[in-house]
Amino acid sequence: MNLWARFRGGVHPDARKTTAQCATQPLPRPERVVLPLRQHIGAPCQPLVKKGDEVALGQPIGDVDAPVSAPVHASVSGKVVAVEPRLTPGGRTEQAVVIEAAPEDVPWEGLPEGLGWDLDPESLDPAFIRDRVRQAGLVGMGGAGFPAAVKLTPRPGSEPDVVILNGAECEPAITSDHRLMLEQPEQVVLGLRLFMRACGARRGVIGVEANKPDAAAKLSQLVAGDPALSVEVLPVRYPQGAEKMLVWALLRRAVPVGGIPLDVGVVVQNVATAAAAAVALAEGRPLTHRIVTVSGRVASPGNWRVPLGTSFVDLMQAAGGLTGALARVIAGGPMMGIAQPDLDVPVIKTTGSVILLGPEDLHETPAGPCIRCGRCVTACPMGLLPAQLCDAAMASDWARAERFHVRACMECGSCSYVCPARRPLVQSIRLAKSELGRRARGGRG
Ligand code: SF4
Numbered sequence: 069m070n071l072w073a074r075f076r077g078g079v080h081p082d083a084r085k086t087t088a089q090c091a092t093q094p095l096p097r098p099e100r101v102v103l104p105l106r107q108h109i110g111a112p113c114q115p116l117v118k119k120g121d122e123v124a125l126g127q128p129i130g131d132v133d134a135p136v137s138a139p140v141h142a143s144v145s146g147k148v149v150a151v152e153p154r155l156t157p158g159g160r161t162e163q164a165v166v167i168e169a170a171p172e173d174v175p176w177e178g179l180p181e182g183l184g185w186d187l188d189p190e191s192l193d194p195a196f197i198r199d200r201v202r203q204a205g206l207v208g209m210g211g212a213g214f215p216a217a218v219k220l221t222p223r224p225g226s227e228p229d230v231v232i233l234n235g236a237e238c239e240p241a242i243t244s245d246h247r248l249m250l251e252q253p254e255q256v257v258l259g260l261r262l263f264m265r266a267c268g269a270r271r272g273v274i275g276v277e278a279n280k281p282d283a284a285a286k287l288s289q290l291v292a293g294d295p296a297l298s299v300e301v302l303p304v305r306y307p308q309g310a311e312k313m314l315v316w317a318l319l320r321r322a323v324p325v326g327g328i329p330l331d332v333g334v335v336v337q338n339v340a341t342a343a344a345a346a347v348a349l350a351e352g353r354p355l356t357h358r359i360v361t362v363s364g365r366v367a368s369p370g371n372w373r374v375p376l377g378t379s380f381v382d383l384m385q386a387a388g389g390l391t392g393a394l395a396r397v398i399a400g401g402p403m404m405g406i407a408q409p410d411l412d413v414p415v416i417k418t419t420g421s422v423i424l425l426g427p428e429d430l431h432e433t434p435a436g437p438c439i440r441c442g443r444c445v446t447a448c449p450m451g452l453l454p455a456q457l458c459d460a461a462m463a464s465d466w467a468r469a470e471r472f473h474v475r476a477c478m479e480c481g482s483c484s485y486v487c488p489a490r491r492p493l494v495q496s497i498r499l500a501k502s503e504l505g506r507r508a509r510g511g512r513g
């Protein structure tokens with residue numbers, strides 16, 4: 069283990085990786101999928117289909133000519149029964165294509181030709197790889213949803229020299245990336261090589277937390293003998309998987325406040341995105357499925373390979389149904405995940421986990437006054453003063469929040485996790501960031 073690979077702050081939540089040894093299973097094919105036309109950061113796609121159209125598996129159903137965007141593809145063959153606004157796991161309502169599944173999937177005949185699993189990334193034109201990555205609709209599958217092809221496009225003056233694959237999976241309860249690294253390690257390593265070729269980086273590093281020694285061993289075997297590639301085992305500490313923490317821990321390069329890893333010559337991609345890139349180039353298949361961990365109060369928690377657009381209800385049923393009353397549904401992990409109003413939301417490209425909680429799991433105690441213990445300051449990996457930010461937000465003093473660098477907060481929740489007074493720290497910080505964002509847009513939305 070690389071003991072120097074530490075960042076300041078952070079916390080040690082109970083890992084609860086109870087599904088780590090559950091092999092990925094295919095989900096029974098859903099009867100209907102709901103595919104939001106924005107599953108990424110950037111411009112929403114425009115629909116390429118309309119109600120009544122027949123679509124095939126992998127057919128593009130939404131795209132837009134915008135620099136930051138990613139197309140959306142049909143995850144089943146079937147008939148479009150609606151193009152309408154639907155709630156997404158991110159809490160927003162987006163236009164979505166609803167497809168009623170046909171009895172069988174038929175691949176779309178317009179899929180690009182696959183280059184085969186023995187393809188040599190060094191023989192490919194970088195622009196060709198970036199184009200295929202975009203065509204396949206790849207985005208950051210760890211939760212960020214940033215279009216992968218955009219990250220791989222070098223900017224003048226900041227050409228990357230390192231690609232980091234994020235296999236930390238530091239959030240409690242999520243094991244989808246762990247299973248992917250164990251079950252598809254060749255795809256992860258080929259994806260890393262493709263990303264390096266696409267952006268011109270000469271070095272590739274896969275960061276894996278020490279609680280996944282089997283995955284780290286498999287990947288290490290595959291990269292042995294290639295001096296350009298390495299697997300680094302990282303201490304278990306949340307939020308190790310945050311881009312800025314990873315870049316600092318692995319390379320000792322500090323991403324500036326308001327900046328991105330490319331500012332210090334690094335491209336960070338998730339391991340699932342890398343595996344999806346390998347599939348896109350080797351087989352010509354776009355992103356239509358992903359692994360999702362289903363855990364909490366269900367009879368059979370586990371990991372499923374799921375067509376995008378599958379309802380959380382279908383996930384819950386695949387996991388054997390609820391074992392008691394349902395009090396909360398979370399898309400993502402317990403630290404950064406988003407509580408859902410109900411189960412009628414679809415899996416999207418960034419959904420790595422769904423947690424179903426019962427009333428016995430919620431320990432909601434009322435917030436007390438701040439006792440100035442300073443624990444939130446010690447825990448903050450960004451070096452912020454969460455108690456001050458909370459005070460500023462509660463007083464609607466947005467200028468003060470800005471002076472205390474509220475925009476640098478990555479909403480990791482470490483401060484809230486350690487606060488003995490249960491202050492609503494991350495919630496009030498989110499409020500301040502959203503209010504400042506609204507003002508920056510001239511008061512709209
Ligand atoms: S202030 Fe933001 S970055 Fe710092 S611990 Fe709290 S949520 Fe994380």
Ligand code: SF4
Binds near residue numbers: 437438442491
């Ligand atoms: S951890 Fe909570 S109680 Fe302690 S200083 Fe921060 S906000 Fe106040």
